Amino acid sequence: MLLKVATMINPVFVLSDPKNRSFYCSLFIVVSLICGAYFIGSASIAKEYKEKLTRWKVIYNMQNMKFDTCKKRCQPSGTEALPEGIVAKTSDLEMRPLWGSSVKNKNSTPTMSLLAIAVGIKQKEIVDRIVRKFLSSDFVVMLFHYDGVVDKWRDLPWSDSAIHVSAMNQTKWWFAKRFLHPDIVTEYKYIFLWDEDLGVENFDPKRYLSIIRDEGLEISQPALDPVKSEVYHPITARVKKSKVHRRFYKFKGSGRCDDQSSGPPCTGWVEMMAPVFSRAAWQCVWYMIQNDLIHAWGLDVQLGYCAQGDRTKNVGVVDAEYIVHLGLPTLGVTDDNKGIDAIAQSKKEGSRALTPSPPPLKASDRAKVRMQSFIDMRIFKERWIKAVKEDSCWADPY
CATH class of the missing domain: 1.20.5 (Single alpha-helices involved in coiled-coils or other helix-helix interfaces)
Incomplete structure (x- = not known):
């Protein structure tokens, strides 16, 4: 077994x-x-599985690449739901007809610059002189009516071609913040944001533009005639036989200015009554203007940060094309004869008419306006200091 x-x-x-x-x-x-x-x-x-994985990986990478690319697109806030090509990111101040072609003629030569002035009816004749100079140089003109009077300008031949914006008792900076957004004025190479009390007898806009282009000035102003001007700062006084100057020299007393000075008031500074900004500079300056402040006192010291580079080189005063600052008090003045008297006096004095000595003011709110200007300047300075302290990513180039 x-x-x-x-x-x-x-x-x-x-x-x-x-x-x-x-x-x-x-x-x-x-x-x-x-x-x-x-x-x-x-x-x-x-x-086969490996091939599928490879295909999936390629598709995944392509999707991620598209997602990353889309994330990098700088779409304006609120337009995320729209295809990018339909978004009109910029505009201009050109008026369009109610009928006929609404498409801009691509063959037309675009206007190079914009003149924006805050005006009151009392300075009508002075403003008329200014505007005529600029219209002959192919400027777009925009008037900010701080006294609310618009109809009384209609008799001027250029009135219908100008853009009129009206708001009572507001400054040009208040208007500029609300009506000169960089996306609106992007087609203009230079923005002239001027006061109304300026004499332009010795000023030519075309020659001025030629000079600032040649000199590479991003922020500038015409020099002020120190003899005829009522108010001016030393750095903006005209230097005879000079084309452009970028700094002011002071060798005695306090606050000396020499070749080693690197900031205002010695260099890199223009006044706020007749500044001229390049397109790039204005894109920066517009954001610096505070939404809730009426006056722009204090901004002049910081404008150099918007000079697109070295403020000692890109900010300057043009001596070859100069103006006169009449120094006429406007906002807060209740003397109705003030502007009329200044114009009448100017007619009597001929070419020196642009420099009337203003008589004493009657009861007005002018003192309150100046006080508010100082308050706004203090607030702006405090905000600047706070912003610099809180922004750890920002480095002060100066």
Whole structure:
């Protein structure tokens, strides 16, 4: 019995039988074929899976790339739901007809610059002289009527071609913040933001533009005639036989200014009564103007930060084209004869008419206006100091 069992499990006896040997060979072949098919199939599946993974990876990378690209697009806030091409990011102040073609003529020569002035009806004749100079040099003219009077300007031949904006008792900086957004005035290479009490007898806008382009001035102003002007700062006084100056020298007393001086009031400074900004400079200055402050006192000291580079080089005063600052008090003045008297006096004195000496003011709110100017300046200075302290990413170049 034991011998029989041993024979049954002994492979020698099993393989010695031809029938058994044939069976196991067939089984081995079948198993080999199955294993081969399995390995070949696995390799094929692995290859296909790998190819799918590669395709998915490419698609994923492309989607991520598109997502990253889209994230980098500087879309204006609120336009995310729109295709980028439909967004009109800029505009201009050009008036369009109610009928006819609404598409701008691409062959037309664009106006290079904009003159914006805060005006009151009392200075109508002075403003008329200014505007005529600029219109002959192909400027767009925009009047900010701080006294609310618009209709009385209609008799001037250029009135209909000017843009009129009216608001009671507001400064040009208040108007500029609300109506001269950089996206609106982006087509104008230079922005002239002037007061109304300026004599332009010795000023030519075209020559002025030519000079500031040649000199690379991003922020500038015409020099002031120190003899005829009622009010001026030393750095803005005209230097005879000079084309442009960028600094003021003072070697005696306190607050000395020399070649080593690097900031206002020695260099990098213009006054606020007749500043001229390049397009790039205005894009910066506009944001510096405070929304809730009426006056811009204090901004003049910081304008150099918007000079698109070195303020000692890119900010300057043009001597070759100069003006006269009449120094006429306007906002807060209740003397109705003030502007009329100044114009009448100017007619009597001929060319020196642009420099009348203002008579004493009657009861008015002028003192309150000046006080508010000082308050606004203090607030602006405090905000600047606070902003510099809190912005850890900002580095002061000066």
